Amino acid sequence: MEYGIVAGLLVVSTLLGLVWKSRQGRVVAQSGSTISLDYREAGKTTILQFTTPMCGPCAQLKPRLEKIANFRSDVAYRDVDAVEHLDLANRLSIRSTPTTLIVSPDGEIRARINGIAPAETFINAIEGTIPARSITATEETVI
Amino acid sequence: MNKPTGIDPRGPRFGATITAVLLLVDVFISIPLATAPINVEANGYVLLVVLSGIFLWGAVGGVQQSPYGLFFAKFIRPRLKSPEFVESPAGPTFSQAVGFIVTISGVLLYLAGIPAAVPVAAAFAFVAAFLNAAFGYCLGCEIYLLFAKRGITFGLEKPGTPRTTRVGSDHNI
Numbered sequence: 001m002e003y004g005i006v007a008g009l010l011v012v013s014t015l016l017g018l019v020w021k022s023r024q025g026r027v028v029a030q031s032g033s034t035i036s037l038d039y040r041e042a043g044k045t046t047i048l049q050f051t052t053p054m055c056g057p058c059a060q061l062k063p064r065l066e067k068i069a070n071f072r073s074d075v076a077y078r079d080v081d082a083v084e085h086l087d088l089a090n091r092l093s094i095r096s097t098p099t100t101l102i103v104s105p106d107g108e109i110r111a112r113i114n115g116i117a118p119a120e121t122f123i124n125a126i127e128g129t130i131p132a133r134s135i136t137a138t139e140e141t142v143i
Numbered sequence: 144m145n146k147p148t149g150i151d152p153r154g155p156r157f158g159a160t161i162t163a164v165l166l167l168v169d170v171f172i173s174i175p176l177a178t179a180p181i182n183v184e185a186n187g188y189v190l191l192v193v194l195s196g197i198f199l200w201g202a203v204g205g206v207q208q209s210p211y212g213l214f215f216a217k218f219i220r221p222r223l224k225s226p227e228f229v230e231s232p233a234g235p236t237f238s239q240a241v242g243f244i245v246t247i248s249g250v251l252l253y254l255a256g257i258p259a260a261v262p263v264a265a266a267f268a269f270v271a272a273f274l275n276a277a278f279g280y281c282l283g284c285e286i287y288l289l290f291a292k293r294g295i296t297f298g299l300e301k302p303g304t305p306r307t308t309r310v311g312s313d314h315n316i
Binding site for chain 1 (some may be wrong): 149152155167170171174175199214226227229230233234235237262266269270273274276277279280281283284285287288289291296
């Protein structure tokens, strides 16, 4: 019986890991929500990254996003500590970190990316070429 | 919690790998305890007590001061290339604290007369350690905000870790 339980535990844990991994870097298209100038740069597409003090991968993602902003004059990068800005995190339903929002030059939130992803994922989200698995949210929310 | 400074992210994953193996062994040897009378000398129970102590060590002293962290720093890190990035030790230390809470719950419930608590607690702790070791799952990333939203921030509201580069004003939200 011990062998069966241990094997089952390994299988369940592996499946959980695969499911979690598959959700990392998923781009969710959004529309109808806007965000104030405090959290973006006017006239530029803003990559807005939510972090927490407990988030190791946030430090991994940050230079990747900064690099995109450095290479493109039409893109800015900002990061926000979700703990220091809990109200904002609650309003935007930020549940884990890193969570990254792509905000258009006029302040509309265009996409949300959960977790770590390659730079191409963020660039595609900025360009609006969002993968087919994305979900479109249509609620009208002004942040 | 200790002062946040950058650590090699491979260190905590090394520790999680050893922890996952030991917890899986503990699950295996403690399954028979679930249907046996309470015995504080049983191997499965003793191993869970030891693992609980190691989690506490890491939670109080910081993950880099845990036995696995010290071993990694002394014997493994010098043989590796520099990491691509460093991370705050706060997240892995938080995971140690969660591991302690889970395993000490198993220990205490066993002493309270619930023999199945040992393999169950070891199994829960194993899942978290395995996900970290095998997939890079970050427990702090997933659940810390849930605590923070309830006002529990473990004294890390303004810890000086990778911070906000531009602060918004709450009245403008």
